[in-house]
Amino acid sequence: MTNMTGDSVDASLRAVLIAVEGKIPRDDMTSVWELIDADEPVVALENLCTQLHEYDAVVDGKTYNALADLGREFGIRQDLWEDIAVEDNR
Template sequence: MNQDLIEQAIRDALDGVRDILGTADVENAEVFLDHAEPAIALELICDQLYEYDLSIPRHSFERLKWAGERMNVDPDRWLRLSLAPSLRRVASKPPSATNKA
């Protein structure tokens, strides 16, 4: 598997949680990624999200899972994370048909 694709997947996941994860944790994960240590970066991100009991977007979860599976990281790292409720569009009822007289 291409190391660059794995690192990019983790960066994508990190972008999705950047606003909820502490600045120091984001910076530490980026340092690990910059030094070709994606497994350590993934573990750090997952561990901190879990420790802070933060709910993450599905996209970030899927990217962490994808990268972790390709690096043979223990799946418990991402399986214990909480997903943020997805935003669903509420379907409005279609306008009723008018009766023609």
């Protein structure tokens, strides 16, 4: 996912949000969507990862890999996505 275009980053982040729908409270999801719409994808991803961890959400392997790819692309702290629980069939 290195050197993604702005459109592909946006699409990937939106796909992740759709994949985790219902795993964190609606208000937190709304906040992340608003950050994306405000062209703040890095903050949106940081907040999403933090909320997924804090609410003990479990994501599938594909979603986890997308979060990790985005995290590396944005240069955020690795522990933000590494702390997210993943289904056993990763």
